[in-house]
Amino acid sequence: MSEVSVKRDYDPGIIESRWQRRWAESGLYKTDEDPAKPKHYALTMLPYPSGDLHVGHWYAMTPSDTRARFMRMRGYRVFFPIGFDAFGLPAENAAIKRGIHPRKWTYSNIENMRGQLRQMGTMFDFDSEVVTCEPEYYRWNQWFFLKFFEKGLAYRAEVPVDWCPNDQTTLAREQVIGPNRVCERCGTPVIRKNLRQWLFKITDYADELLDFSKIEWPERVKTLQTNWIGRSEGAEIEFDVPGYGPIEVFTTRPDTLFGATFFVMAPEHPAVEKITTPEQQAEVKSYVEKAARMSEIDRTDVTREKTGVFTGAYATNPANGESIPIYVADYVLMGYGTGAIMAVPAHDERDFEFARQYGIEIRPVIAPPDWKGGEFEEAYTGEGTMINSGRFDGTPSDEGREKVTAWLEERGKGRHAVSYRLRDWLISRQRYWGTPIPIIYCEKCGTVPVPEEDLPVLLPEDAEFTPTGESPLKLDPDFYNTTCPRCGGPATRETDTMDTFMDSSWYQYRYLSPHYDEGPFDTERGGKWLPVDQYTGGVEHAVMHLLYTRFFTKVMRDLGLVDFDEPMRRLFNQGEILGPDGNRMSKSKGNVVNPQEFVDRYGADVLRCFLMFIGPWNEGGPWDGKGIEGVARFLRRAHTLVTGGGPSGAEADPAEIERRTNRTIRKITQDIENFRFNTAIASLMEHTNYLLAVRGRVGEGEWREALRSFVLILAPFAPHHAEEMWAEMGLSYSVHLQEWPQWNEDLVAEEEITLVVQVNGRLRDRIQAPADIAEEDARELALASPKVRPHVEGKEIRKSIYVPGRLVNLVVK
């Protein structure tokens, strides 16, 4: 068979779609439920149906698929589902722009992407597909909301919230990104508003969320979540303000209490107005107003000089009875602790800076080790010995923290306290395309949850959804006006919809029984598959989706729905594939790479393998399509192994073929286990090159055996090619139902090795030697080398190091 006809033989357009059809017809990827096999739930993050699958989807999904296929061949029953995160803003924005309904836009995208997902050649179980904008799905969002409400985990409160002026909705704290505080979706800087909103009490689970002992997740994600939760331990201390009453502060350093020489309140603190003396009223008022006008970005700019205003009032330090001045300053934030602090300039950098500026006493109360007395040039924040602290003088500061707290507690002036940076999860959104919050407001009965049997509260199809800043559902009288389920009187519905992160917090459970209508999922089936064994997705969701879904699972456990604590046992973060210009791919930058043209030209297998080959999966990087030719060549050459000339002789060493095959099986197995797809492909290439080199010089039996193993280990990477080759070898359908080949460690070992000879650590020669050569023999061999001799002649050999099977290093002088 000539090379030309071989080339025509593998036409990806024909061959790939033919196998895809056959796979679908034969139900090859229907989930294997065989209870005798160990289970493996592999999950890739729920994609948003944005229109077309872009190369980023391929990058995220196909290596996951490769690993799922591998697990299946290794004897696991594998559940590998897919679905669509179908609610959310882009649908609405597109709908507004094009004048079509968000549902229509979303479904046509889903339709489109379903076809493209099949083109990828994945083993997704499409029967388990979940579409989150379906009433049969969001009904259970509402059900969860009701359960949360019953448990006191869902509540409504007027809170300062982040508002995106572009998307015209509130955002959760996690969805405000970076120092510039921009919207996670659109990049617009957010503004502050006070609104009555629904929140989930994720803070109740803060401590448990800090415990990662039951999961194998990347350190990076665990650190991000830990920092996000921001637990700090300390004390709440009451400072009395004569004529007003006690005001509480939170501090992590109660041991420095005696050094508090002033007191600061956040401009938003509700007591500010009440404690301010008449003479200071005007100045304080103008400062507070200025702070309110200032943007969040300016307000939190750390390089800015500290500013503040004296209120005229004084607070009493409960430790020593001293009166200290109360300031209003914007470096104290209302959103953390109690919104008021005791300022200890000697031992806090910010307080130090402020005290210098306003000429306030800086009194050391913790003596640094080796301190000789004298003024502080900067705040000392480390540990030391307590001084100027009355009865506590001489106490080490770390001990002092507990002792001072206990002392305050005895006198009813303070207590041990823990503070978190984590805020409750704000779930209200003032947009149309989301899950209606199942709450009814009745004048007589107040806030009434929609009874479970009335779910789902359907999202009206014909609402006017152009954003106005108000919830669109408010403008739909048929939706808005209702009757109270309790008293039957006139009532109105909650018109906000839920954050779409609600949908993705529990979708992995719904996949198990997407049409189940007696609960969010069939718990019996859950017992057979849960929890997720291997999750893969981008790190950008570390403190959003990945925190929310852990929270959800813990609540679900407390509701008795699951009997474990963590949703996903293992997590792997793949990197992000960037545009050719090194920037994130986006339509506006015009740097989006469309996978379709590569699929058309080379086929899905080539694109899959190329994406796995370009580098370590966790690193991502800019797209550079040039190297794809190399992968195309590799698969073409691999294919010619079965179509090209067969065995015609037996000159090649059969042991060598066996050894190489075993070694490659071992390498590929270990690489897939460790997500090192790039080196796996490299060794497949190497093995292909070797097999091509010995083709025609191999006995029939060895050749077939070598090819069989090769096709099996190729199968997870290039499923179409492998299937085609398998069929061409006359083997029975399907390669994907075969068992993963075993390697034999004894057959991997080399009989002969390249012995490296160094003199004083410098490479001088390489000598072929038996693998089990003894030290003396190796040294003798080395000394006999004509390349080595000039470097050792006339010199004393002081030492020789022998690394068995690798090298000899002669140390001479």
Place this chain on the structure above:
RNA sequence: GCGAGAGUGGUGGAAUGGUAGACACGCUAGAUUUAGGAUCUAGUGCCCUAACCGGGCGUGCGGGUUCAAAUCCCGCCUCUCGCACCA
């Protein structure tokens, strides 16, 4: 400022104490071809040498440990990401 990750040929990358640059891209030469493409063969870190034989240098920079360092330790530089007045 704090925390994490990274820095290796023209390019993507491999090697986690023992042959630096596997595997590819690209490039050069040759074969095949009317030509181009495709394919095949050989070469390809840099420098000295006409070439060979040799040799030297080389993993961001500087030092150290070791028979031996891209890899371990100390100090610095650069880039990327995250957090950032959190009391």
